[in-house]
Amino acid sequence: MKVKNLVITGIALLVIVLLIVFGYRAYLNGETSLSIAQMSKKKILITYYTRTNDTSKMADTIHSLVGGDMIKIEPEIAYPADKEAYTKRVSDEREKRAIVPLKTSFPNLKPYKIIFVGTPTPLGITAPPVKSFLIKNSDNLKNKIIIPFIIYQETNQAMGAYRDITYFVPNSYVKNPYFTGENITGSKKVSTERWLTSMKFKRYELK
Numbered sequence: 001m002k003v004k005n006l007v008i009t010g011i012a013l014l015v016i017v018l019l020i021v022f023g024y025r026a027y028l029n030g031e032t033s034l035s036i037a038q039m040s041k042k043k044i045l046i047t048y049y050t051r052t053n054d055t056s057k058m059a060d061t062i063h064s065l066v067g068g069d070m071i072k073i074e075p076e077i078a079y080p081a082d083k084e085a086y087t088k089r090v091s092d093e094r095e096k097r098a099i100v101p102l103k104t105s106f107p108n109l110k111p112y113k114i115i116f117v118g119t120p121t122p123l124g125i126t127a128p129p130v131k132s133f134l135i136k137n138s139d140n141l142k143n144k145i146i147i148p149f150i151i152y153q154e155t156n157q158a159m160g161a162y163r164d165i166t167y168f169v170p171n172s173y174v175k176n177p178y179f180t181g182e183n184i185t186g187s188k189k190v191s192t193e194r195w196l197t198s199m200k201f202k203r204y205e206l207k
């Protein structure tokens with residue numbers, strides 16, 4: 001009788017432990033949304049490269065909604081204003097798979113949980129300074145949420161830039177990208193707000 005009771009108690013305890021373990025895992029895997037107010041409480045970094053300020057306008061809009069720190073990524077050697085020279089340089093850098101040196105030095109990235117990364121799409125790729133930032137910091141960006149905002153002229157190429165970003169930081173959670181055409185106006189604030197509130201995060205990504 002005693003043995004039977006012990007076996008029943010053992011099984012019951014095992015079931016309880018399994019329920020707790022699997023229940024917690026299911027809870028962590030579940031998705032949750034953050035309101036803009038909740039998001040603002042996280043330590044947020046908004047970083048971007050811009051040549052003609054479209055991407056910086058978008059960065060400003062995001063910043064006005066979620067706050068956080070904002071850092072413009074500057075290459076050591078600025079890109080030329082002349083379109084042809086710019087095309088040539090980006091094309092060379094793409095061919096050489098260059099990781100261009102940056103003038104911008106970044107603070108310790110550890111405290112940031114959510115990092116918005118903005119890029120135009122010269123020649124359909126992630127701007128080389130943004131690529132450099134991501135590759136040089138891929139270890140520091142491990143397990144962080146990276147939210148790209150990508151400014152394009154041609155939609156199909158924006159998707160390529162997004163895919164690149166996921167390769168540059170394979171150990172980050174790259175998600176919820178925002179793609180927008182180059183004509184950044186005040187009305188973008190409404191769609192930006194909608195984008196921010198529609199984001200879903202796994203609970204483990206927010207831990």
Ligand SMILES: Cc1cc2nc3c(=O)[nH]c(=O)nc-3n(C[C@H](O)[C@H](O)[C@H](O)COP(=O)(O)O)c2cc1C
Nearest residue numbers: 050051052053054055120121123124152153154182
């Ligand atoms: C030389 C050059 C090449 C470009 N190539 C592309 C391209 O291949 N695909 C695209 O979608 N946009 C392309 N663009 C457009 C830029 O991505 C777009 O104008 C963007 O808004 C610029 O952002 P910025 O003002 O932040 O630099 C190109 C722009 C320039 C000047």
